[in-house]
Amino acid sequence: GNSVTQMEGPVTLSEEAFLTINCTYTATGYPSLFWYVQYPGEGLQLLLKATKADDKGSNKGFEATYRKETTSFHLEKGSVQVSDSAVYFCALRLIQGAQKLVFGQGTRLTINP
């Protein structure tokens, strides 16, 4: 079946540290890949996306590259801030126009000053 696996959390880092949150997927066909972020008490917001192999999505200093050969979409940021503390979800969508997002379990990130 189609699924997304994220690294186990929670993750705790110091401000200005380098961040990687791993995400791998299993899918039939060619999915689009997404990272969503959920700040405390809020709904999910799209952070970045990539729709085909080797695409790099980027936003707010975060980056992720669609790697078809390793079926991965790892999230990275070079220098995290306290305001990056949130829950991060990796997700896939199977075909353009399909309405269902398949989510990973989420990774809670806490950044300490």
Place this chain on the structure above:
Amino acid sequence: EAQVTQNPRYLITVTGKKLTVTCSQNMNHEYMSWYRQDPGLGLRQIYYSMNVEVTDKGDVPEGYKVSRKEKRNFPLILESPSPNQTSLYFCASNPGQLTDTQYFGPGTRLTVL
């Protein structure tokens, strides 16, 4: 302001007492979805709607109903809630088939005793 709104934000109820969670979007989006978020499971789709009077089941539809009588509204109905429906619920919408971004509401935390 473009947004998806949900009401109520918090609800505590008892087993078997029918309830409705409302969802409304002001962006004239065609597609709307309901998800539930549970620890360790990420978000799972309950139902979705492609347009007025067009709805279909997601991954976990049992115990839920939806309706789409107007484009802007997509209520989630629990006819006879049970404790295993205690969860955090999110409504989402997106413009149409050629877009990838879903916009999420702020969430409704439901507790069924």
